[in-house]
Amino acid sequence: MAHILIVDDEKNYRIVLGQLLESVGHHVTRADNPYAALDILSGEQIDLIISDLKMPRMSGIDFLRHVNDEIGPVPFIMLTAYATVQTALQAMKIGAFDYLLKPFDNEEMLLTVDKALDYSKLQNENWLLRRELEQNRDRTLVGNSPAMESLRNQIAQVAPAKTSILITGESGTGKELVAQALHRLSPRSNKALVSINCAAFAENLLESELFGHERGAFTGALERKKGLMEVSDGGTLFLDEIGEFPLNLQPKLLRVLQEKTFRRVGGTAEISSDIRIIAATHRNLEQMITEGTFREDLYYRLNVVSLHLPPLRHRREDIPLLSQLFLERLSRDMGCPLPQLSSQAQHDLYHYEWPGNVRELQNILERGLLFCDGPTLEQNHLPQQFHSQAPHHNGCSETAAMPLQQPLPEHLETIEQKLIQAALIDARGVQAKAAELLGISRSNLQYKLKKYHLV
The missing domain is CATH 1.10.8.60 (Helicase, Ruva Protein; domain 3)
Incomplete structure (x- = not known):
């Protein structure tokens, strides 16, 4: 139930209205003038104000303004006589939720109070949601595991810089989400984030798509076309699957990274573009360098900062x-x-x-x-593939009948791993709860999670 403040210089209205609201479970505080009400508001949490419009020394309108200026937004219902309805409408323009005529109808009063409280609750929820979204703008990277917390911290640190970034990780881990977060948290967020999958184009089409082409540069080039390097000027270019980037085009990309300039296909003019390049791959680029399929100098230009997305099996508590x-x-x-x-x-x-x-x-x-x-x-x-897995037993009893097929220390470690995994399941991935179930500290649990590569 709500804490409601009644402000009215007429004692009978304070008593009758207070009794009505208390009869449905609300907590009521009464004040006979706006000055006393402001003192109450400075020291107590009030969910709703019901105030008379015409009062000596300070009107209901001025009281509402004081509340807005000094206390902040509080749901406000104005009580008024018929002759002052226009003033009550003015009160609604400056923030009052509604007004009611004196003498009021009990059912109408209770209905209006409920609506005002519901509206206030919705406004508060929306405000909290907006604040949470603002404070956690990269929470599209869902997870409370240490690995994800560390990744979010790294993103926040490197996002404001101009340096190139290489995102690594297995397919399906969410590398594009990392690129989006980096762009969103960067000074370039008001410009475009342009993405291209390097594996989706043949070599000649990829070159045209990235660098653009001049009219007549090749069969079918009927007009000049701007490439993504130009389109993303001032913003961010995300090159997904950079491991598939053709070897013949790699010098051209290297020049963009070094000089911030390029030429369109079939063109001679040098074009400048202020872009930040973020690349991603699931392949081992260092191995590709050894095999001669990826340039070493390009790798080091792309890999100024490296961010790694762990596979899901290494952060099971996020599942x-x-x-x-x-x-x-x-x-x-x-x-x-x-x-x-x-x-x-x-x-x-x-x-x-x-x-x-x-x-x-x-x-x-x-x-x-x-x-x-x-x-x-x-x-x-x-x-x-899920149906053949071992059945789940309550608690941690599934480890009880394990055959001894390895030396005792390794066997005990296997049991410990299964106990930790079972506790995390029962705790729905909340580490503090899992640690409590296991009877160990959270820091000890985090140590064991790292020890057994469960994060």
């Missing part, structure tokens, strides 16, 4: 949070009810190896929603 997020998004997009994951489905998702990483998790949950016909997404809604 419950990611699963919930995907289920909410997918159920909304598909127009179906949001199901709960059964404990067996949670267990199976947690222990799966995820060769396709976060992208595979999303695809599997989308498939599960298509087959789910009730309030719970069960194991049988998941693909066949």
Whole structure:
């Protein structure tokens, strides 16, 4: 229930209105003038103000202005006589939620109070959401694991710089999301982020797409075309799958990185472009250098800063949070009810190896929603590869009957790993809760997670 402040110089209205609001469970504070009300507001949290319009020394309008200026936005209902309705409408223009005529109808009063409180709650929720989005603008990189927290910190540190960045990680880990976060947190965020997948174009088409071409440069070049290097001037160019960049074109890209200039295909004019290049790959570029398929000088120009996205199997504690997020998004997009994951489905998702990483998790949950016909997404809604996994037992008892097939120290480590994984499942990925279940400190748990490469 809400804490409501009644401000009225007429004692009877303060008593009657206060009793009405208290009868439905609200906590009521009364003031006989706006000055006393301002003293109350300075020391107490008030959810709603109901104030008379005409009062001696300070009117309800002036009181509302004082509240807005000194206290901040508080839901405000004005009480007025018929002759002063125009003034009450003026009060609504400067922030009052509504006005009611004296003498008021009890049901109308309670309904208006409920609406004002609901509106205030919605405004507060929207404000909190906006603040959270502003404070965590790169939270599209979902996860509370140490690896993801470290990655977000690195992104915040390097985003404002002009240097090139190389993002590494397996397919499906979310490298493009990192590029988006880097651009969004950079001084270039008001300009374009232009993305291109280098593996999606043949060599001649990729050259034209990136650098543009002059009219008549090749068959079918009927007019001059600006390339992405020009289009992204002042912004960021994201080169996805840079490991697929043709060897013959690599000197041209190197020149852009070194000189910030290039020529269109078939052109002679030097074109300057102020761009920041972010590249990403799932391939081992150092091995490609050894094999002669990637230039060493280009690698070092791209790799001024390197950011690595860990595979999902190395940050399993993020799986419950990611699963919930995907289920909410997918159920909304598909127009179906949001199901709960059964404990067996949670267990199976947690222990799966995820060769396709976060992208595979999303695809599997989308498939599960298509087959789910009730309030719970069960194991049988998941693909066949999940059905052969060991059944989930309550707590940590699944380790009890393990055969001794290795020396005791290694066997104990295996058991410890399984106990930690089971605790994380029961704690839905919350490390503090998992540590509590295991009877160890959180720092000790984090040490063991790193020791066993579970993060």
